[in-house]
Amino acid sequence: MKGLKIVVLAKQVPDTRNVGKDAMKADGTVNRAVLPAIFNPEDLNALEQALRLKDKYAGTEVTLLTMGPGRAAEIIREGLYRGADNGILLSDRAFAGSDTLATSYALSCTLKKMGKIDIIIAGRQAIDGDTAQVGPQVAEKLGFPQITYAEDIVSAEKGKIVIKRRLERGIEIVEGTLPMVVTVNASAPECRPRNAKYVMKYKHARAVSEMQDASEDYTLLHNNRPYLNIGEWSVNDIETKAEELGLTGSPTKVKAIENVVFQAKEAKVLEPTDADMGELMKELIANHTIG
Amino acid sequence: MNNVFVYCEIEEGQVADVSLELLTKGRKLADDLKCELEAIVIGADLKGVEKQIMPYGVDTVWIASDKRLYPYTTLPHTAIIVKLFGDEKPQVALMGATSIGRDLGPRVSSALHSGLTADCTSLIIGDHEDKKNNKVYKDLLYQIRPAFGGNIVATIINPDCRPQMATVREGVMKKEIRSEAYKGKVKQLDVEKYVSAEDFVVKVIERHMEASKVNIKNAGIIIAGGYGVGSKENFDKLYELADVIGAEVGASRAAVDAGYAAHERQIGQTGVTVRPKLYIACGISGQIQHTAGMEESSMVIAINTDKNAPINNFADYVITGDIADVIPKMIKQYKENTK
Numbered sequence: 036m037k038g039l040k041i042v043v044l045a046k047q048v049p050d051t052r053n054v055g056k057d058a059m060k061a062d063g064t065v066n067r068a069v070l071p072a073i074f075n076p077e078d079l080n081a082l083e084q085a086l087r088l089k090d091k092y093a094g095t096e097v098t099l100l101t102m103g104p105g106r107a108a109e110i111i112r113e114g115l116y117r118g119a120d121n122g123i124l125l126s127d128r129a130f131a132g133s134d135t136l137a138t139s140y141a142l143s144c145t146l147k148k149m150g151k152i153d154i155i156i157a158g159r160q161a162i163d164g165d166t167a168q169v170g171p172q173v174a175e176k177l178g179f180p181q182i183t184y185a186e187d188i189v190s191a192e193k194g195k196i197v198i199k200r201r202l203e204r205g206i207e208i209v210e211g212t213l214p215m216v217v218t219v220n221a222s223a224p225e226c227r228p229r230n231a232k233y234v235m236k237y238k239h240a241r242a243v244s245e246m247q248d249a250s251e252d253y254t255l256l257h258n259n260r261p262y263l264n265i266g267e268w269s270v271n272d273i274e275t276k277a278e279e280l281g282l283t284g285s286p287t288k289v290k291a292i293e294n295v296v297f298q299a300k301e302a303k304v305l306e307p308t309d310a311d312m313g314e315l316m317k318e319l320i321a322n323h324t325i326g
Numbered sequence: 327m328n329n330v331f332v333y334c335e336i337e338e339g340q341v342a343d344v345s346l347e348l349l350t351k352g353r354k355l356a357d358d359l360k361c362e363l364e365a366i367v368i369g370a371d372l373k374g375v376e377k378q379i380m381p382y383g384v385d386t387v388w389i390a391s392d393k394r395l396y397p398y399t400t401l402p403h404t405a406i407i408v409k410l411f412g413d414e415k416p417q418v419a420l421m422g423a424t425s426i427g428r429d430l431g432p433r434v435s436s437a438l439h440s441g442l443t444a445d446c447t448s449l450i451i452g453d454h455e456d457k458k459n460n461k462v463y464k465d466l467l468y469q470i471r472p473a474f475g476g477n478i479v480a481t482i483i484n485p486d487c488r489p490q491m492a493t494v495r496e497g498v499m500k501k502e503i504r505s506e507a508y509k510g511k512v513k514q515l516d517v518e519k520y521v522s523a524e525d526f527v528v529k530v531i532e533r534h535m536e537a538s539k540v541n542i543k544n545a546g547i548i549i550a551g552g553y554g555v556g557s558k559e560n561f562d563k564l565y566e567l568a569d570v571i572g573a574e575v576g577a578s579r580a581a582v583d584a585g586y587a588a589h590e591r592q593i594g595q596t597g598v599t600v601r602p603k604l605y606i607a608c609g610i611s612g613q614i615q616h617t618a619g620m621e622e623s624s625m626v627i628a629i630n631t632d633k634n635a636p637i638n639n640f641a642d643y644v645i646t647g648d649i650a651d652v653i654p655k656m657i658k659q660y661k662e663n664t665k
């Protein structure tokens with residue numbers, strides 16, 4: 036068998052789960068500089084599903100695709116350390132300000148350029164934008180069917196894919212045809228850790244814009260070992276319509292952003308005594324809150 | 327034309343609560359926009375389904391009934407909605423932020439090139455001035471949603487593309503019948519004209535759904551326990567108080583993780599959102615992921631040993647004390663005052 040061609044969509048995100056006091060600027064915008072940039076958690080679950088298919092079906096190739104600033108190449112390296120075969124960083128000012136629709140447009144144009152793909156695996160949701168929209172929107176733009184909320188890709192053979200989905204109120208086993216877009220839940224198995232062998236192999240892997248900013252000179256190393264070149268594509272490497280890109284291509288606009296502030300209301304302070312509890316109950320009964 | 331549309335989800339022949347909540351909100355938006363409210367239901371054996379829908383003030387119920395359309399799969403439902411929206415040109419379209427709505431919504435928005443805002447907590451009509459292009463937009467849908475793990479709240483608008491699409495989670499909006507006698511039209515869709523054989527490439531082989539057993543999201547009074555409750559035994563005291571005053575018991579994630587309560591009782595960002603008239607927070611510190619799910623409660627009582635617990639900032643009554651001491655006193659005093 037000739038193996039599957041799999042692309043994992045992965046996003047580098049600020050770690051919004053452990054937000055400290057300095058995470059918000061005075062004007063209510065997010066201070067990305069102080070938040071660690073991480074591999075979006077559910078995209079790691081997605082990567083694991085891809086690597087399991089690679090373990091199972093010889094000849095399978097797993098490619099990571101991420102759209103973001105030059106720094107986002109970090110997550111491609113992270114993916115290589117865990118067993119992915121290669122990665123592409125899609126990076127261009129033209130994509131700045133994209134909403135989910137413009138993001139999925141740029142990603143789908145890139146995917147079209149990547150040749151025949153059997154399975155595209157995304158995380159269900161990114162922890163910064165929190166929309167869970169990019170996976171299905173990419174599927175629609177490519178004309179692929181989709182299976183969302185996947186917990187386990189059971190098999191992908193003879194043009195068929197079987198998937199266990201985890202929904203709010205239960206599970207479903209569904210069968211579809213390839214090619215397919217799959218989005219993976221956090222309930223799926225965790226991603227395997229880094230493999231020391233791959234860390235050695237890929238620790239000098241860099242994308243072009245990373246090398247520009249770096250003090251070391253990677254030219255010689257990369258010429259000798261082409262696999263250390265993380266592919267970096269700009270808008271000129273894919274076919275796009277300018278009006279569908281970035282801010283212009285985004286139907287949704289952010290009108291206002293508010294930092295979630297705690298506004299202390301005037302609270303009535305009570306002692307944990309029978310007398311105070313008695314007063315409280317009387318009040319709640321009198322204003323029909325209870326009873 | 328240019329009306330407000332709500333996609334109604336069906337489970338076991340019943341319209342999902344989240345859809346009824348959206349119909350209620352949709353009615354309000356249609357009133358504000360001076361247009362009609364329309365609903366679309368897609369499934370199998372839908373005879374009479376409009377009776378569940380019209381009382382919410384729905385002017386037109388579109389029904390697509392075909393045995394292949396239940397259980398839900400992505401492509402046929404997308405095909406029907408994309409064509410119907412193409413013909414009817416709604417200005418606003420709402421769906422539940424459920425595993426169905428979040429599968430369907432982005433697919434539809436991608437096909438129609440319309441903006442979609444996920445997980446809105448509030449939807450209101452307002453104007454927008456685009457200063458750069460010197461343009462004023464009247465009566466846009468302000469789609470207000472938390473993002474960044476609940477740390478910010480954004481107001482999103484779709485000035486130019488229609489429909490303005492939004493998803494909303496179950497339990498976030500109120501459900502309210504407009505009038506039992508509300509009369510709207512029913513329009514049956516000829517399914518064959520909307521779907522093709524290729525739309526059925528994904529098949530559901532097996533399905534196990536369970537109705538959720540506890541119903542904290544509709545409870546008028548919630549007693550929520552946190553890690554500070556300390557043990558499963560102490561949680562029993564919360565159930566006792568709940569029994570006495572007619573409440574449901576909820577929990578923080580730390581309490582669920584500690585095994586004091588089942589996951590289905592979890593309130594917050596990764597649990598349910600509740601809006602009871604009274605919320606009693608017991609031994610809950612008040613982290614943002616928790617308060618995101620309860621901050622719209624009408625009245626909050628916080629019981630905590632720490633007089634500076636963040637939850638106190640949300641409280642109308644602050645009781646600084648030990649759960650094990652305060653709860654039995656509340657039970658006793660309630661009984662004495664209702665004798």
Ligand SMILES: Cc1cc2nc3c(=O)[nH]c(=O)nc-3n(C[C@H](O)[C@H](O)[C@H](O)COP(=O)(O)OP(=O)(O)OC[C@H]3O[C@@H](n4cnc5c(N)ncnc54)[C@H](O)[C@@H]3O)c2cc1C
Nearest residue numbers: 102134135157158160161164165166167168169443444473
């Ligand atoms: C406060 C705020 C609110 C927002 N609200 C909305 C909104 O309601 N509607 C809207 O359309 N946009 C919204 N956006 C914009 C949106 O966050 C960005 O478009 C973002 O690039 C993609 O959306 P997401 O983070 O929600 O990803 P999701 O749709 O949650 O991501 C799902 C999966 O898609 C893949 N993926 C997503 N982005 C990339 C990428 N750059 N590269 C590779 N794979 C990727 C990953 O596998 C990921 O797990 C908002 C942005 C902000 C700051």
Ligand SMILES: Cc1cc2nc3c(=O)[nH]c(=O)nc-3n(C[C@H](O)[C@H](O)[C@H](O)COP(=O)(O)OP(=O)(O)OC[C@H]3O[C@@H](n4cnc5c(N)ncnc54)[C@H](O)[C@@H]3O)c2cc1C
Nearest residue numbers: 552553554578579580594595596597609611615616631649
């Ligand atoms: C991505 C993400 C999603 C999350 N989603 C949720 C969610 O949906 N819901 C949720 O609740 N959390 C959620 N969390 C977890 C959240 O951040 C907090 O960790 C959690 O809410 C804390 O629960 P707690 O208040 O019960 O526990 P703690 O923070 O440990 O607080 C215990 C409180 O009890 C008080 N106390 C101790 N002993 C007593 C006593 N004897 N009597 C009275 N008071 C006492 C203490 O003073 C303290 O204030 C999420 C976290 C992340 C990162």
